Amino acid sequence: MVRLAGRLGGWAIMMTGVLIVGSLADVGIRFGLYGFGELLNSTALIEAGDNAWIRVPASVALVLLMTWICVLGTDVSARLQNILILVQVVSLLVFAAVATYRALQGDSPLDEITPSVGWLNPFGAGGAALSSGLLLGVFAYWGWESAVNLSEETTDGAKTPGRAALLSTFILLLTYVSVAIAVVAFAGTQWLSDNAGEEEFVFYTLASEVLGSWDWVLLLSVSTAAIASTQTTILPASRTGLSMARRGAIPHQVGRIHPRHRTPDVSTWLVAVIAIIWYVGMFLVSENALFDSLTALALLIAFYYALTGIACAVYYRRHLTESVRNFLLIGVGPVTGSLMLLWLLGLAVRDQSDAANSYSGQAWFGVGPPLVIGVGVFLVGVVFMFVWRAQGRRYWAERPSLPDPDVVHGLKPARPDPDGLEG
Numbered sequence: 001m002v003r004l005a006g007r008l009g010g011w012a013i014m015m016t017g018v019l020i021v022g023s024l025a026d027v028g029i030r031f032g033l034y035g036f037g038e039l040l041n042s043t044a045l046i047e048a049g050d051n052a053w054i055r056v057p058a059s060v061a062l063v064l065l066m067t068w069i070c071v072l073g074t075d076v077s078a079r080l081q082n083i084l085i086l087v088q089v090v091s092l093l094v095f096a097a098v099a100t101y102r103a104l105q106g107d108s109p110l111d112e113i114t115p116s117v118g119w120l121n122p123f124g125a126g127g128a129a130l131s132s133g134l135l136l137g138v139f140a141y142w143g144w145e146s147a148v149n150l151s152e153e154t155t156d157g158a159k160t161p162g163r164a165a166l167l168s169t170f171i172l173l174l175t176y177v178s179v180a181i182a183v184v185a186f187a188g189t190q191w192l193s194d195n196a197g198e199e200e201f202v203f204y205t206l207a208s209e210v211l212g213s214w215d216w217v218l219l220l221s222v223s224t225a226a227i228a229s230t231q232t233t234i235l236p237a238s239r240t241g242l243s244m245a246r247r248g249a250i251p252h253q254v255g256r257i258h259p260r261h262r263t264p265d266v267s268t269w270l271v272a273v274i275a276i277i278w279y280v281g282m283f284l285v286s287e288n289a290l291f292d293s294l295t296a297l298a299l300l301i302a303f304y305y306a307l308t309g310i311a312c313a314v315y316y317r318r319h320l321t322e323s324v325r326n327f328l329l330i331g332v333g334p335v336t337g338s339l340m341l342l343w344l345l346g347l348a349v350r351d352q353s354d355a356a357n358s359y360s361g362q363a364w365f366g367v368g369p370p371l372v373i374g375v376g377v378f379l380v381g382v383v384f385m386f387v388w389r390a391q392g393r394r395y396w397a398e399r400p401s402l403p404d405p406d407v408v409h410g411l412k413p414a415r416p417d418p419d420g421l422e423g
Contacts, residue, residue, distance in 0.1 A: 003395065003396055004385075005307060006249075006311075007244075007381075007385050008307075008378065008381060009303075009307045009308070009311075010240050010244045010249060011384075011385070012300045012303055012304040012307075012377075012378075013236065013240040013304055014237050014241055014244075015377050015381070016142070016233075016237065016297055016301055016304075017233045017234060017237025017271050017275060018237070018271060018278050019275075019278060019294070019296065019377075020233055020275075020294065021063055021233050021234060021237075021271070021272065021275035022059060022280070022283075023290060023294060024227075024230040024233060025059040025062040025063045025066070025230045026055060026056070026279070026290075027222065027223070028223050028224075028230060029055050029058045029059050030050075031049070031203075031219050031220070031226065032049075032219075033045050033048050034046055034204055034223075035216045035223055036220070038207075038216040038219060039220075056279075056283060059279070063230065063234075063272055063275060063279075066227070066230045066231045066272075067268055067269060067272035069231065070238065070268050071265045071269070072261055072263075073261050073262070073263055074263070081228055081232065084224045084228035087220070087224045088221045088222075088224045088225040088228065089171065091217050091218060091220070091221030091224075092218070093175065093178060095179065095182065095207070095210060095211065095221070096179045096181070096182040097178075097182075098210055099183065099185065099186040099210045100115065100178075100182045100185055102186060103182070103186045108186045108187070108188075108209070109209055110186065111187070111188030111191055112185060112187070112188055113184070113185060115184075115185045119181060119184065120177075134344050134348075138298050138341070138344065140172070140176055141172055142298075142301045142305075144169045145165050146232045146235060148161045148162065148165050183202075183206060186209070186210060187206060203219070203222060204219070234271055234272060234275075238264055238267040238268035239264065241264065241267035241270065241271065242257075245267065247394075247395050248394035248398070249395040250388060251388070254266055254270060255267065278293070288358075288360035288361075289359075289360060289369060291359035291360075292358050292359050292360055292368070292369040292373060293369075293373050295358065295359070296369075296370040296372075296373035296377070298348070299348055299349070300374060300377065302342075302345045305337070305338075305341050306338040306339075306341035306342045308334075309334035309337045309338030309341070310335060310338045312334040313331050315403060316330045316331075316408065318402070319405070319408050326408075352367070352368040352371040352374075353371055354368060355368045355369070
């Protein structure tokens with residue numbers, strides 16, 4: 001049972017990258033064209049952002065470029081991320097500050113409303129609105145742990161990834177909440193409701209209304225955020241593929257390490273290629289189908305996050321009673337989070353079974369498309385698992401390992417990377 005859960009958890013992590021990478025690149029290209037169009041006062045660039053024949057090939061090219069950078073090495077990827085993160089965070093906070101100030105001053109051309117602490121109450125709405133909002137939150141905050149996936153490739157890998165994960169969580173919280181409050185305060189709920197489903201139109205309009213001739217700042221910020229996320233999504237998915245291949249859960253060829261760059265090149269390119277096929281395929285079905293696949297992505301994220309919390313408590317079970325700190329941080333905390341995510345997953349499955357709650361509004365096999373996509377991805381993983389088990393049983397025969405007590409107590413760092421990845 002433990003092996004089955006681990007195999008499905010790893011599969012879910014890899015597939016989240018597959019489902020989202022193309023869409024992130026699409027947003028990066030679209031808003032990049034919008035931003036430069038506004039900056040250069042070029043109608044042609046703005047129209048190109050709405051042209052699928054331009055945007056889709058450019059998005060595919062961007063995925064390939066980001067994949068190549070990931071293969072070059074973590075140092076190159078980290079330097080690019082530093083630039084992109086700085087641009088997007090500063091730009092978003094400037095937008096949030098200006099929008100909130102103008103809303104409080106009654107200077108919004110839309111129907112501004114005064115911010116309220118009650119906006120932060122997650123139970124202000126119920127039903128599909130609550131579950132959809134919570135599921136969106138899971139998706140929005142997904143990715144904070146990317147640094148943890150690269151612990152063997154990080155300087156001071158015993159401490160730096162954990163600190164980076166905590167810091168990124170606070171940065172995400174600050175930017176998301178600030179921008180969300182600013183948008184609602186400046187535009188008002190009625191205007192946002194009237195334009196629901198037109199995310200690109202909303203931000204394009206708000207950028208102009210809030211920042212005026214400086215609207216390109218926000219548009220390029222959204223673009224850089226999407227481009228950065230394209231890269232950071234490829235990284236953990238590829239490292240999960242490497243781990244699974246080295247343990248015998250998937251073909252060992254996937255775990256190949258590039259002899260020069262010391263990165264898992266096969267796993268990285270595999271994630272990118274499958275992601276491109278998925279992105280183009282869903283786009284050919286309809287753009288709404290692509291959005292539905294993002295909702296399905298949130299289902300997968302909720303599943304493997306919940307599984308991770310339970311696995312943490314189980315893996316460190318012999319150390320839970322050593323101290324109150326251990327009991328709370330590696331026992332109560334992870335399990336509580338897991339139970340909340342499982343509750344959310346149940347609500348989401350219930351609500352997404354109704355096609356009316358999906359982007360397309362059309363039923364697939366009698367239920368909403370996100371549920372079909374999510375379950376379909378799991379079934380493909382299960383089928384592949386049994387097919388591979390019939391060919392190689394090393395993963396299933398391996399005895400579970402136990403944590404090193406000295407590592408748990410911080411007396412020594414985790415063991416060096418056995419696969420020879422770069423440091």
